Amino acid sequence: xxxxxxxxxxISSVQAARLLAALEATRVAARHATNExxxxxxxxxxxxxxxxxxxxxxxxxxxxxxxxxxxxxxxxQSVDRAKLSAxxxxxxxxxxxxxxxxxLVVMSDEQRNLLARALDALEEHGALLAELERDRxxxxxxxxxxxxxxxxxxxxxARAEQxxxxxxxxxxxxxxxxxEFFGGDPEAARAIAETAAQVRTAAASxxxxxxxxxxxxxxxxxxxxxxxxxxxxxxxxxx
Amino acid sequence: xxxxxxxxxxxxxxxxxxxWDFTQIALVGGEVVAVLVLGQPTGELLLCEMDDGQAVALxxxxxxxxGFWPASGxxxxxxxxxVPTLDLxxxxxxxxxxxxxxxxxxxx
Numbered sequence: 001x002x003x004x005x006x007x008x009x010x011i012s013s014v015q016a017a018r019l020l021a022a023l024e025a026t027r028v029a030a031r032h033a034t035n036e037x038x039x040x041x042x043x044x045x046x047x048x049x050x051x052x053x054x055x056x057x058x059x060x061x062x063x064x065x066x067x068x069x070x071x072x073x074x075x076x077q078s079v080d081r082a083k084l085s086a087x088x089x090x091x092x093x094x095x096x097x098x099x100x101x102x103x104l105v106v107m108s109d110e111q112r113n114l115l116a117r118a119l120d121a122l123e124e125h126g127a128l129l130a131e132l133e134r135d136r137x138x139x140x141x142x143x144x145x146x147x148x149x150x151x152x153x154x155x156x157x158a159r160a161e162q163x164x165x166x167x168x169x170x171x172x173x174x175x176x177x178x179x180e181f182f183g184g185d186p187e188a189a190r191a192i193a194e195t196a197a198q199v200r201t202a203a204a205s206x207x208x209x210x211x212x213x214x215x216x217x218x219x220x221x222x223x224x225x226x227x228x229x230x231x232x233x234x235x236x237x238x239x
Numbered sequence: 240x241x242x243x244x245x246x247x248x249x250x251x252x253x254x255x256x257x258x259w260d261f262t263q264i265a266l267v268g269g270e271v272v273a274v275l276v277l278g279q280p281t282g283e284l285l286l287c288e289m290d291d292g293q294a295v296a297l298x299x300x301x302x303x304x305x306g307f308w309p310a311s312g313x314x315x316x317x318x319x320x321x322v323p324t325l326d327l328x329x330x331x332x333x334x335x336x337x338x339x340x341x342x343x344x345x346x347x
Contacts, residue, residue: 084248084283087302087304087305088247090304090305090306091242091246091247093305094305094307105305105306109304109305
């Protein structure tokens with residue numbers, strides 16, 4: 001490879017400009033990609049923290065549920081004791097005999113019925129609590145899997161970010177090398193590439209015009225004359 | 240069980256087994272009482288008083304209701320169901336007459 005102005009250069013100035021413009025566009029895209037990855041990575045880290053907080057809260061539920069179970073146990077024992085007290089009151093009433101002890105026996109029976117209902121309700125609470133504990137355990141398992149998955153995704157993101165940074169560094173180096181090699185600046189290269197594309201479109205339209213009308217060739221020359229005048233020839237003195 | 244025999248229901252205390260005997264003992268209200276095990280533990284102990292004033296406790300039973308029911312044959316009629324009376328004196332007599340080896344086998 002050599003200076004773009006020399007005849008030995010295998011690529012034209014327009015091609016070099018296109019390459020530089022493409023390289024610049026790629027650098028910009030890579031920079032954006034790196035920034036987006038960084039943002040996504042930070043978001044993911046935040047989500048992982050929130051997930052850990054949820055896991056911690058769910059683990060705390062285990063302790064709370066143990067407390068509730070202990071309270072239920074105390075309640076059950078108290079109701080059992082109260083039931084025995086009610087039966088003892090009934091025994092006293094039965095010993096007193098009718099009619100003296102009748103009221104005591106009836107009251108004792110009523111108390112026993114109420115306490116039996118309380119025991120049933122406590123059993124129901126125990127069953128509901130067991131169901132909640134099963135759901136909580138399932139939640140914990142799923143959260144744990146989610147946490148592991150988030151950890152793996154975070155690691156993949158970190159690797160992707162490293163790769164992206166490496167790509168950007170390589171593109172930067174390529175940009176420096178291209179600049180040294182072709183001597184062009186990226187903005188000019190982009191302008192040349194855009195102009196080349198527009199000229200190609202205009203040329204295609206003019207060729208079409210010249211083929212369709214009898215006066216087309218002459219009209220084409222007339223249209224191109226001011227443009228050709230802009231390009232200096234080798235004979236022209238440098239401006 | 241007649242109210243004249245059944246004295247008091249209480250939570251099952253710590254029972255202590257007597258070697259070579261079916262009987263167990265428990266401390267109830269500061270007194271040592273013989274406990275006859277009638278079945279699997281239910282968490283209740285029924286303290287009874289025999290005609291001679293002797294205290295005996297029963298475990299392995301569950302007190303359901305207390306009330307006045309009409310006598311029917313050898314028991315009482317509870318809502319149309321005949322419930323036989325537990326003859327504690329007879330049960331105790333049978334138990335006393337049982338040889339220790341049989342008591343041990345029964346216990347196991």
